[in-house]
Amino acid sequence: MKLVVSIIMGVCLICGACASHAQVPFIIGTWKFNVAASKFPGPAPQLEIRRYRLTGDGVLIGVAVVIDAHGRPDFLQFAAKVGGKDYPEFDTQSAAQYLIDRTVPPRTYAEIPTSDPRKVHWVDKAAGKILSSGEKWVSEDGQTMSFTADAKDGQGRNVQYLYVFDRTG
Secondary structure (H helix, E strand, C coil), rough: CCCHHHHHHHHHHHHHHHHHHHCCCHHCEEEEECCCHHHHCCCCEEEECCCCCCCCCCEEEEEEEEECCCCCCEHHHHHHCCCCCCCCEEEEEHHHCCCEHHHCCCEEEEEEEECCCCEEEEEEECCCCCEEEEEEEECCCCEEEEEEEEEEECCCCCEEEEEEEEEEC
């Protein structure tokens, strides 16, 4: 009986660990922005490349290199565990400030697992206030990653973006 209980508890722990890493095995890799398949309320970035990798202790590292609609380069980087906790998110400006005086970036990023292993909810905040949020998912064939971004424009109106990426590696 003790063996059966131990086996059941072990299976529950393994399933719980898999759920806490929702989407992780599917999103790992390099992704290139597909402008034609994406939808923006304004000008889209000229280029965006994203890469996701997983560390040995279960931390998802995401990096996005972006050339905006005006040709200006930038990047975003986070290191987070899926589970809803806010983690610092760096961009060009906040990374430079951190290197200068160790100021923690004002932006944070969180991923929240869903019942779909290919999908997560995500939230970007600045100084604790939600800037944007949405869902991120990987297609069944693993070749397309998409995410929505619900945000406010400069006039405070709700806007939604749809980013679509093709796997490159």
